[in-house]
Amino acid sequence: MNHYIDIRLRPDPEFSAAHLMAALFSKLHRLLAQRSELQIAVSFPLIEQQHAGLGGLMRLFGDAKTLDGLMAEPWLLGMRDHSEVGAIALVPDHARYRQLKRVQAKSSPERLRRRSIKCLGISEQEAKARIPDSAAKWLNLPYLQLQSGSTGQRFRLFLELGPLQEAPQPGLFNRYGLSPSATIPWF
Numbered sequence: 001m002n003h004y005i006d007i008r009l010r011p012d013p014e015f016s017a018a019h020l021m022a023a024l025f026s027k028l029h030r031l032l033a034q035r036s037e038l039q040i041a042v043s044f045p046l047i048e049q050q051h052a053g054l055g056g057l058m059r060l061f062g063d064a065k066t067l068d069g070l071m072a073e074p075w076l077l078g079m080r081d082h083s084e085v086g087a088i089a090l091v092p093d094h095a096r097y098r099q100l101k102r103v104q105a106k107s108s109p110e111r112l113r114r115r116s117i118k119c120l121g122i123s124e125q126e127a128k129a130r131i132p133d134s135a136a137k138w139l140n141l142p143y144l145q146l147q148s149g150s151t152g153q154r155f156r157l158f159l160e161l162g163p164l165q166e167a168p169q170p171g172l173f174n175r176y177g178l179s180p181s182a183t184i185p186w187f
Helices: 017-034 064-072 109-120 124-130
Strands: 003-009 041-043 057-062 083-085 096-098 100-103 143-147 154-161 184-186
Touching (some): 017 057
Antiparallel strands (some): 003 083, 041 057, 100 154, 143 154
16 A cells, blocks of 8 residues: 555536545446455545545555556546546655544344344334334444445445554455555555
């Protein structure tokens, strides 16, 4: 993770930054899902400056060859008018490190009820009694509103930023460019 590339969203009167970032991230995810290389990481450097969103900057990390190969793919089609892509650059020496990971909330009582009916073999009435609507746990974290390519369902991909660290933690990144254990440079 010694190189990075910035993709900055341009202001658009028709689409919100959150909508454009979700579209950009979806395109990245589709490309990462097709590739066997899992050493691409993603960050949103403006995440802390936003009230609830991720900001208008996506930063991708990897080695120079991997990033160059990623950017040679046509995954940004349809986003070129909405974004500015920087050059591949070295991570600054002064960078610190943070973890950016996905957090999944068990927020849908209806989903939990369906699962209980299926797994426990209980009736719908019993599931409603066990899991009231008040069982929803909402996260107060920034998120991307995405659509599943396999099921077509819309979902929120919640992101949690870990504390600053002086040394990097190695690990693998998933097809979202996130890791439950590895850190990314933060600057």
